[in-house]
Amino acid sequence: MSTAQETTGGEVEPWEEVTPDAARRLLVAAVEAFAERGYHATTTRDIAGRAGMSPAALYIHYKTKEELLHRISRIGHDKALDILRTAARREGTAAERLADAVGSFVRWHAGRRTTARVVQYELDALGPEARAEIVALRRQVDAEVRGIIEDGVASGEFDVLDVQGTTLAVLSLCIDVARWFNVDGPRTPEEVGALYADLVLRMVGAG
Amino acid sequence: MSTAQETTGGEVEPWEEVTPDAARRLLVAAVEAFAERGYHATTTRDIAGRAGMSPAALYIHYKTKEELLHRISRIGHDKALDILRTAARREGTAAERLADAVGSFVRWHAGRRTTARVVQYELDALGPEARAEIVALRRQVDAEVRGIIEDGVASGEFDVLDVQGTTLAVLSLCIDVARWFNVDGPRTPEEVGALYADLVLRMVGAG
DNA sequence: GGCTCGGCTAAGCGCCCGCTCACCAACGGC
DNA sequence: GCCGTTGGTGAGCGGGCGCTTAGCCGAGCC
Structure with a gap:
């Protein structure tokens, strides 16, 4: 069933x-x-x-209005991290894994835009303890993407001068989708995901 | 004097x-x-x-608290548009103009992060008339970047499949700098500007 | 049937919000 | 010397906020 x-x-x-x-x-x-x-x-x-x-x-x-935000943020970050981990740990070349990670991460930010918007843009409204917990999750998100890029550099697939800076830019690009994506606009989440996967591969010199 | x-x-x-x-x-x-x-x-x-x-x-x-936000947003958008126009209308190849535009736009978002943050992320707090005015300015911002990319495609410098989508991504990347940039962090605005100019040239196939 | 108890509501407490009002000090023109 | 204008203050209004409390109601158990 x-x-x-x-x-x-x-x-x-x-x-x-x-x-x-x-x-x-x-x-x-x-x-x-x-x-x-x-x-x-x-x-x-x-x-x-x-x-x-x-x-x-x-x-x-x-208990409070803030607890609501905390629960939303926690569950949303868990989901986002899960999406990235699944893509990062599949089999395939670094380019395939990076394209998969960016594509699925972007599809989530576009398709579940309301959730993603709260998760990504309301962090500052949390109190210190809750914010610290979420920031720790974000570091894990960063580590997953950085890991794929490091793999690609090590294998010679990618040509990247500043791995941490490029990781930051890739994540920034994906996250900002939640700000501008419009459900009634001309693009579907799948189309944006495919476009962004291509753009990111170019950024790491694998396009 | x-x-x-x-x-x-x-x-x-x-x-x-x-x-x-x-x-x-x-x-x-x-x-x-x-x-x-x-x-x-x-x-x-x-x-x-x-x-x-x-x-x-x-x-x-x-008159109101909202008028303060409106004035800030208006002046900030005028400044951002001025920066892009200056870069777009200088002499040089499309690649040089795009690198200049992205570099200076990013330096502004990083160096004047407090202003940029308000300008880019508090649009929804404005009333309908004020928001419409600002949205019109944003369309001009978009048009400046798209113009450079179209020039590069026409001259054969760039290899871009989706001009509007790539324009959106380039602007999104620059704007989101205002969200994550940290004055006490390891990077100067100049460094981020140079990194991003390089990444964007790669995105348009000119890297 | 009577009792307990979790889930819910109506009412409202204390606070702080955006904003206003009555008034005041400094200053240039005549 | 007097007056109008400009730019400021202290006090406070009306209202909406996050959150609490007292009590109602229906399902489950004996």
């Missing part, structure tokens, strides 16, 4: 790990609201209203 | 067009506060306090 994770298009619908149902509905509402207006411009009343509940219901499932 | 525009390092100190002095101090304070905490998380009391004035003083020079 189906695990109920599959939706149209083969994409996995996330947040199924969040239970009970009311907590998930609140979290999904918070993602939408934070993505549209930003964390600080979003009120707890708005979140509860989108979830079809009273303002007080939010505090049954979450 | 000096125009009082020059400061150490040859950089032009901006905001000198904002008068009187108190209005400029408030605007500079607002740039710092918006960059640190975001528009919505910044209070008018904080802005006035940073400028050494009472909360009420702000409203002598600006």
